[in-house]
Amino acid sequence: MPFRRDMLLFLGASALAGGTSRTLASPLTAASQPDLRGTIDAVEYRAVPEIGDRKIRNLEQMIRQAAAENVPVFLPPGTYKISNLSLPDNTRISGVPGASRIVYTGDGHLFAAENIRRIELSNLVIDGGNRWLGDYAGGLLQFTGVDEVLIDNCEIGGSRKHGLQLERCGGRIERSRISGAAQSGLYAVDSANLSIVANTVSDCGNGGILVHRWRQAEDGTVVSGNRISNIRANDGGTGQNGNGINVFRADGVMVVNNQISDCAFTAIRANSASDIQITSNQCRRSGETAIYVEFAFEGAVVSANMIDGAANGISIANFDEGGRLASVTGNVVRNLTLKGPYTHEVGFGIGIAAEADTLVSGNVIEGAPRWGLQIGWGPYLRNVVVSGNVVRKAPVGCAVSVAAGAGAAIITDNIFQEVGGGAVLGFEWDRQVSAEMAGGRAPYAQLTVERNRVS
Numbered sequence: 001m002p003f004r005r006d007m008l009l010f011l012g013a014s015a016l017a018g019g020t021s022r023t024l025a026s027p028l029t030a031a032s033q034p035d036l037r038g039t040i041d042a043v044e045y046r047a048v049p050e051i052g053d054r055k056i057r058n059l060e061q062m063i064r065q066a067a068a069e070n071v072p073v074f075l076p077p078g079t080y081k082i083s084n085l086s087l088p089d090n091t092r093i094s095g096v097p098g099a100s101r102i103v104y105t106g107d108g109h110l111f112a113a114e115n116i117r118r119i120e121l122s123n124l125v126i127d128g129g130n131r132w133l134g135d136y137a138g139g140l141l142q143f144t145g146v147d148e149v150l151i152d153n154c155e156i157g158g159s160r161k162h163g164l165q166l167e168r169c170g171g172r173i174e175r176s177r178i179s180g181a182a183q184s185g186l187y188a189v190d191s192a193n194l195s196i197v198a199n200t201v202s203d204c205g206n207g208g209i210l211v212h213r214w215r216q217a218e219d220g221t222v223v224s225g226n227r228i229s230n231i232r233a234n235d236g237g238t239g240q241n242g243n244g245i246n247v248f249r250a251d252g253v254m255v256v257n258n259q260i261s262d263c264a265f266t267a268i269r270a271n272s273a274s275d276i277q278i279t280s281n282q283c284r285r286s287g288e289t290a291i292y293v294e295f296a297f298e299g300a301v302v303s304a305n306m307i308d309g310a311a312n313g314i315s316i317a318n319f320d321e322g323g324r325l326a327s328v329t330g331n332v333v334r335n336l337t338l339k340g341p342y343t344h345e346v347g348f349g350i351g352i353a354a355e356a357d358t359l360v361s362g363n364v365i366e367g368a369p370r371w372g373l374q375i376g377w378g379p380y381l382r383n384v385v386v387s388g389n390v391v392r393k394a395p396v397g398c399a400v401s402v403a404a405g406a407g408a409a410i411i412t413d414n415i416f417q418e419v420g421g422g423a424v425l426g427f428e429w430d431r432q433v434s435a436e437m438a439g440g441r442a443p444y445a446q447l448t449v450e451r452n453r454v455s
Contacts, residue, residue, distance in 0.1 A: 083107035089116035106131030128158035139165030219250035311348035379405030402426035
């Protein structure tokens with residue numbers, strides 16, 4: 001095969017950007033890069049690293065030509081100082097992982113795109129430098145109305161707002177590392193067919209991954225296989241901030257197989273999100289409730305999650321707001337604390353809480369310093385089945401509401417061990433009003449309490 005001009009451009013770019021780097025100049029290494037046939041190279045447009053505004057215009061011209069010709073742009077190793085690039089439809093930009101650096105210069109926004117079909121970024125380091133963003137910019141990268149946003153193996157860091165903001169977008173965000181955002185790492189609102197897969201999100205000021213909608217509706221985002229850690233709540237509140245994964249008004253979302261640790265509030269918080277599946281996640285050292293399903297939702301599956309360290313374990317709450325219909329099965333909850341980030345009417349130190357039309361079965365709870373299980377709160381109890389659970393080392397094994405207006409609950413075939421204050425007790429709000437009921441002597445018509453073992 002003859003030696004093509006685009007090969008010369010690629011090798012020339014490597015030499016210019018890499019200086020004395022023998023690795024980048026090596027034909028063997030060049031050949032090992034992704035196939036670049038047809039690629040438009042930055043050197044051809046003199047958009048080489050560390051050069052000023054005229055070169056930025058050259059880079060923008062190059063991106064537009066490549067999009068028009070349906071070919072990708074390759075950025076050789078080096079630092080590209082950029083602001084205010086509006087990306088056209090069919091933009092595809094790739095670089096050398098860890099070496100092709102795009103640095104925001106602080107003049108308004110870095111990358112933006114609106115109402116187009118496709119954007120693809122891969123193998124880039126994108127550094128916001130904690131520089132000012134314009135009032136109109138919600139994130140360092142901001143895409144609106146893009147059918148497919150494809151971001152793969154990128155590093156996005158140092159944003160004064162969100163690291164990546166998507167509105168009315170679909171696509172796939174994968175294998176990328178997002179850190180140091182003052183707000184959230186990734187904020188997706190009104191998504192369509194979006195997948196957020198195998199990313200690392202860390203050290204963000206108010207949230208990790210946010211999946212929201214302006215109005216409650218079908219969303220269908222998949223959040224899977226991500227590692228999320230060290231999420232703060234710099235703007236305070238009682239749960240608006242400080243969550244590893246936060247789903248708000250978005251129905252049909254799957255949150256599966258994620259590793260989440262050291263969040264100021266909740267590892268996974270679903271607010272007014274129906275038909276949500278929260279399965280097989282690791283949630284460690286949460287400052288408040290590790291998994292929270294709250295407010296106006298209908299339909300939630302919370303299964304096979306490991307929770308180690310939190311104020312509360314799992315809460316299926318807010319029947320007063322219409323929250324109902326859930327299955328909580330096969331979870332392990334351990335090492336809880338009485339201390340939470342604010343004063344709560346119920347208090348902290350509760351393993352699993354549920355209120356309406358919910359099955360709580362096959363869970364193991366150990367080390368809940370208040371109640372192992374909380375079934376209902378005041379009159380907010382209806383149709384809860386509690387069966388086949390193991391509760392160890394809790395002052396009260398199961399606190400069930402018998403307040404005026406409370407509905408039916410079945411509490412059967414559970415094992416309670418080292419529950420010094422009682423295994424199954426009736427409460428009116430936070431006041432104990434019954435003697436031990438675990439053995440089947442429930443004096444309340446709405447309760448069935450049978451075949452529980454206490455030791």
